Amino acid sequence: MALVLTEEQQMLRDAARGFLDEKAPVSALRKLRDANDETGFSRDLWKEMAEMGWAGILVGEDYGGADFGFVGAGVLAEEMGRTLTASPFLSTSILAATALQKLGGEAQRQEHLPKISTGEAVFALAVDEARKHGPQKTAMKAEKHGNGFKLSGDKTFVADGQVADNIIVAARTAGAPGDAEGITLFLIDAAAKGISRERTVMVDSRGAARLKFDGVDATGDDVLGEVDGGLASLEGVLNAGRAGLAAEMSGAAQAAFTMTMDYLKERKQFGIEIGSFQALQHRAAHLYSEIELMKSVTLKALQDLDEHYGMAGIICSLAKAKAGEVAKLASQEAVQMHGGIGMTDEFDIGFYMKRIRVAQEMFGDAAFHADRLAAMRGY
Amino acid sequence: MSDLETFRKDTRAWLEENCPAEMRDGAGGEDNICWGGRNWQFQSEAQKTWLDRMAEKGWTVPAWPKEYGGGGLSKEEVKILKSEMRDMKARSPLESFGIWMLGPALLKYGTHEQKLHFLPPITRGEIRWCQGYSEPNAGSDLASLQCKCEDKGDHWLVNGQKVWTSYADESDWIFCLVRTDPKATKHNGISFLLIDMAAQGVSTKPIKLISGKSPFCETFFDDVKVPKEHAPGIGSIVGDLNRGWDVAKYLLTHEREMISAGGGGLFGGRGMGEIAASEIGLEAGRLADPMLRGKIAQAEIDGWAFLLTLERMKDEAKAGQGVGANSSMLKYYGTEFNKRRFELLMDSGGSEALEWEGERTQDGKLARSWLRTKANSIEGGTSEVQLNIIAKRILQLPGA
Incomplete structure (x- = not known):
């Protein structure tokens, strides 16, 4: 494949650049920061982006998405990088959409992907537990409890974790920190009992949080992909x-x-x-x-x-x-x-x-x- | 089957039948190149056979028009031929400054008669050319060159000196930048002249480099008479009189692209990490020297990114996008990267890489190559000149 953007991808880029220059210049981020905005982005703006098909850029057409592929998503990310646009695009439209498209069961897809496409639901991916990235070091426990699991542990540096409606979290169903095996992904309602979140005000003025899971209940239906699916x-x-x-x-x-x-x-x-x-x-x-x-x-x-x-x-x-x-x-x-x-x-x-x-x-x-x-x- | 698939199939069959077994060892080093020329000593019968068969087919220069001895192939077909040759590890049948430099200059600026006269002997490896650009006082400031070329009616009279003429002592002809109008501003009085090295008054002296090798010469012209026409209707100047700088600029861009592409090509063999692992060894699956491991990983990232950039620039050119002056960027980055790569190879080679003679190191092959790379960022315009060009032509910074 030629290492250039296709005509369609170039059109997307040009449209995105025009839109973002007008609606989301750096001054918009400055305003959010100065207002100490807890959401970390403008919901109205996100709605508009969703209407243009951006929120569901990776989501299949069956679920209301644009199905434009990773290059398309990258084009949007790059343009948002130019203007430092604050939005849940990375957490929701790239990370969560990829997780659901690649690992989700049909029921999970039907429940969540349309809401990603419309911009209704914000997701966060909770992986890291220490100051440096290390998915293999995941220590958070997901212990078998009856037919389900109980999740306990701490997560940090969770982008958009302070406002997310749903959280995709990596926890250990087997093995010890450092093992590549025994890691399972769960898709949890952020309002579930036992989750506490602390908004962390970051140097870049974008939304992030530390999360605490204290015996949070999860069922087999909440598993994203396979149990012990691993790294x-x-x-x-x-x-x-x-x-x-x-x-x-x-x-x-x-x-x-x-x-x-x-x-x-x-x-x-x-x-x-x-x-x-x-x-x-x-x-x-x-x-x-x-x-x-x-x-x-x-x-x-x-x-x-x-x-x-x-x-x-x-x-x-x-x-x-x-x-x-x-x-x-x-x-x-x-x-x-x-x-x-x-x-x-x-x-x-x-x-x-x-x-x-x-x-x-x-x-x-x-x-x-x-x-x-x-x-x-x-x- | 599409035309290109048919072409691939036929090409493979032809190569299988015609490429001698000895020429399928993938040897690409400077010592294995077939340069051709009047004085050329073939290293083997197979080398000669391979050259003759490929030249007959026009495939020593597959993209050149057939009437000038080329293969008349399209870009896609050339790509297929190259990939098929790579797959069977076939050596290149012929390399030369005629193919790399003079040919492209003639194809763009030469007359039909000049092309018919000079190109076919290049494609058959009969005439070997060298390049006379730099002078002792004209290096980075090439346009200040002074080699004098006076109009004497039926001939030109050339006096002056060139330096860094690659393999001048083994070449048959030289293409030269000479000053034909000393009164014009420096870029406007230069012409691109073709001189027979056998002419009276031409002499050469090899320059020994830090690698111990002498790929370059000094070339002297003392009252050399160059006929205005080498044969009836075959002018000795390429392009217009006093417009040689246009030809030179075109060729320098071309040369930069080649040098940077060559720098990238070296990456095709064993990776630096793999070489270091075999030389230094692993501990718990990691290179036993952790600091070197980090440096190599960083360099592999940059080298890989550079190769992808070469690919992207090619694809952009095909798609009609991109910036022309990027050849300077590629030349700058590619040569600096190649130097860095060889420093790391020397680091992993340790004291063994320092042996200068003897079979164990093939007479210090790595050490000599390492020293050779230091010229990469000097020849064809120094890194600093490339950075000036980027600042001026791409970034359009003031006063550059």
């Missing part, structure tokens, strides 16, 4: 999230880069545009090259998810690692090249640095994915 089924969902985050970071990095290049062309010091200094030109040209690499791996990861979902692990790690490093560089260079103004809250560039830092950490930073890649390649 493999969870990894598929995480890979989709990683590629989505890579796309989002790619958009954010490109936007920060564009702002920086504009600034280099207008800011004068010593009586001349600072962009004429070779010290800055070479750094800008290097960053340009890195951004081109990031765009290539991100697109490849999304295409592979569409074409060989089960085999896309290594390329998704590649994309997440590369995008994380490049976006970090782009945000750092952006602040440095803007000088003092880049350090002010009034200027938007800081929002990019903050969001990129969070996206970089989520579902594995560059070191996590470099290690994973080395292990997959046998060294």
Whole structure:
């Protein structure tokens, strides 16, 4: 498959860019932050996105979705990255939709996927329990209890966990932390007895939470995929999230880069545009090259998810690692090249640095994915 | 069966029948290249047979038009031929600066008569060309070149010196940038001239490099008379008089693409991690040197991302998208990556990689290759020049 966007995908991108520039510029995120908005995104805006088919971009047509594939989802994530749009797109439309499409039974799909498509339901994926990503280290218990399970344990860094209607949670039905086997995914109503949530105000002003499960009841019907399905089924969902985050970071990095290049062309010091200094030109040209690499791996990861979902692990790690490093560089260079103004809250560039830092950490930073890649390649 | 499938089937059958067994060892190193030329000593009968058969078919330059000795194949067909050759590990029958550089320049800027005269001997490996661009005082600032070329009525009189002329001592002809108008601004007085190396007054001197090898020469022109026409109707200048810089720029872009593609191609063999694992060993499934393991993993990520970028740029060009000046980006990144890759290979080779002579290391093959890579980011325009080009043409930064 050619490593370019199809005409349809380009049309989606152009439409998304126009819409987001108008309805969800960085100032919208700033407003949410300044209002200390507990939802973390605008429900009206999310409704509008859903009407355009974005919320159900990965959902099959039988369930009211657009069935546009991972490249389409990545196009939207990238555009939202450009404007730092706050929305439950990653948690609901990428992670939950992938989990339900790939692992859900027919009844689960029928119950939940249409609500994802219409934007009615917000989902969250709860995986990590410690400060660093490590799905294999899952310790949260799901103990057999009668015909069902009792879930107990803590989850952290749960995107949109503070408002989600449903939570997909990874828990251990067998084995010990560190084992690849014995992990099971449950789809739980967020209002279930025994769940407590603490909204965590994050550096990027996006919604997130710490969750506590204290003997939460789950039945066999709440299991998503197989009991003891293990890391493999969870990894598929995480890979989709990683590629989505890579796309989002790619958009954010490109936007920060564009702002920086504009600034280099207008800011004068010593009586001349600072962009004429070779010290800055070479750094800008290097960053340009890195951004081109990031765009290539991100697109490849999304295409592979569409074409060989089960085999896309290594390329998704590649994309997440590369995008994380490049976006970090782009945000750092952006602040440095803007000088003092880049350090002010009034200027938007800081929002990019903050969001990129969070996206970089989520579902594995560059070191996590470099290690994973080395292990997959046998060294 | 579609036309392309038929073509693939026929190609495979033809290659199976015509590629000698000795030419199916996948050897691609500089020592195994067949360069051709008047002085060429074939390494084996098989090498000669392979060249003759492929040249007969036009497949030493499959994309060139048939009338000039090429195969007249479409892009898709060339791709199929290459993939079939790769699958059977067939060596390339012929490589040369005629194929890489002069051919593309003639195809774009030459007259029909020049093409008919010069191209077929290139495709058959009969004439070997070298490139005369850089001069002792014209490196990164190539357009400041001074090699003098005076109009003497029926001939040109050439005086000056070229440097970094690859394999000049083994070549038959040279394509050269010379100054035909010393009064014009520096980009506007240069012409692209074809000179027979056998002409009176041409001499060469090999330059020994840090790798111990001498792939480059200094080339001197002392009162060299170059006929205005090498044969009736066959001009010795390619393109218009004083417009040689256009040809040079076109070829430099082309050269950058080739160098960066070559840098990526090296990635096709064993991975760095695999090599390091066999040399240093694993502990609990991980490379025994954890710091090196991390560096290699980072480099593999970048190398892989670079290969995908080459692929994307090709696909974008096909789809009519993309930025032309990206060849500078690819040249910059590809060569810098290749240097990094060889540093890591030297790191995993340890003290063994430092042996310069002897069978164990094939006379320091890795060490010499490592040193060779240092030229990657100098030749064809330094990394710094590429960054200048990106800043100017792509990012459109001021004053660049």
